Amino acid sequence: MNCRGEMGGLVFGRVRLPPNREVGTRIDLAVRREPHPPLRRRPLTKHSRRNERIRRLTPPGSPWIARVDRVLLILFVAALAGCDRLDMYDQPRYEALEASKFFGDGLSARPKVEGTIARGALRDDVPFYTGRDGEQPVSQIPAAAYRAVYDRHPQRFDQPFEHIEQSRLRMALLERGRERFDIYCSVCHGRTGDGDGMIVRRGFRRPPSYHIDRLRQSASGHFYDVISNGFGSMASYSSRIDAGDRWAIVAYIRALQLSQNATLEDVPDDERENLARPEVKDASARSKEDVK
Numbered sequence: 691m692n693c694r695g696e697m698g699g700l701v702f703g704r705v706r707l708p709p710n711r712e713v714g715t716r717i718d719l720a721v722r723r724e725p726h727p728p729l730r731r732r733p734l735t736k737h738s739r740r741n742e743r744i745r746r747l748t749p750p751g752s753p754w755i756a757r758v759d760r761v762l763l764i765l766f767v768a769a770l771a772g773c774d775r776l777d778m779y780d781q782p783r784y785e786a787l788e789a790s791k792f793f794g795d796g797l798s799a800r801p802k803v804e805g806t807i808a809r810g811a812l813r814d815d816v817p818f819y820t821g822r823d824g825e826q827p828v829s830q831i832p833a834a835a836y837r838a839v840y841d842r843h844p845q846r847f848d849q850p851f852e853h854i855e856q857s858r859l860r861m862a863l864l865e866r867g868r869e870r871f872d873i874y875c876s877v878c879h880g881r882t883g884d885g886d887g888m889i890v891r892r893g894f895r896r897p898p899s900y901h902i903d904r905l906r907q908s909a910s911g912h913f914y915d916v917i918s919n920g921f922g923s924m925a926s927y928s929s930r931i932d933a934g935d936r937w938a939i940v941a942y943i944r945a946l947q948l949s950q951n952a953t954l955e956d957v958p959d960d961e962r963e964n965l966a967r968p969e970v971k972d973a974s975a976r977s978k979e980d981v982k
């Protein structure tokens with residue numbers, strides 16, 4: 691509607707005053723039909739274009755329903771049709787930890803049925819998961835530790851597990867162990883296991899060196915147990931290091947112990963002469979050269 695009271699082609703509010711009007715004279719309101727004034731061309735916006743289309747489709751006098759924007763109508767009908775979906779969307783349910791009147795204990799969260807084991811969480815390999823065989827700590831690294839290091843990155847091995855040489859698996863286990871040891875343990879125990887890590891140098895209680903006789907003679911299962919359950923003032927690492935990685939660390943600690951107490955007899959024959967050769971450099975120098 692514009693300021694003249696026009697709406698479409700109807701003029702309904704034009705006031706005619708008689709020529710010599712006196713106060714109190716009745717004023718006749720004349721309502722009459724006038725032809726639509728010619729449309730002024732305005733630049734078409736998206737809206738005015740749509741309005742014009744509607745106007746063309748609905749000449750004056752067509753029923754009101756024809757004037758309703760069809761798009762709106764379709765949306766409205768679609769929304770009505772969608773209503774029965776809400777029932778499924780908004781089903782009766784409990785929020786997490788909500789109280790329940792249905793169960794005797796008043797809880798909506800149900801306890802696990804006793805003896806239930808989540809898929810993939812069966813821990814039937816007792817030595818692998820506890821480091822013990824009965825009461826005794828196991829002395830060997832369990833076979834499942836090799837499987838675990840393979841399963842972590844099977845794409846690094848170009849063969850199925852069954853075909854891989856034992857020495858390759860052992861190397862992979864030690865490398866994984868070194869990486870985890872350097873991350874989690876060396877800060878206190880030192881890179882070589884002497885017990886002089888940075889945290890100890892800054893005042894934390896000094897752990898025993900891995901190279902004392904008692905720890906060299908301890909069973910591998912003892913180290914697994916220390917990582918899993920902690921020991922004295924050392925905390926448990928079970929939440930950060932899974933069973934496979936714990937065994938990898940144990941394997942690496944055993945290698946560290948060997949390395950610090952090795953004699954010439956421990957070096958394989960064909961490697962012995964390399965020890966004497968001056969051009970064989972230590973590992974760190976060699977890796978620096980690799981980078982270049």
Ligand code: HEC
Binds near residue numbers: 878896912917921
């Ligand atoms: C925050 C420092 C710290 C970190 C990190 C740490 N330890 Fe310890 N660890 C200690 C201290 C301290 C002791 C000595 C505890 C005691 O005797 O009360 C100890 C003792 C040990 C012992 C000797 C147990 C014995 O029989 O005497 C082993 C084995 C061991 N840690 C393994 C590990 C391994 C493996 C890791 C890495 C997963 C690790 N520790 C990480 C501080 C640490």
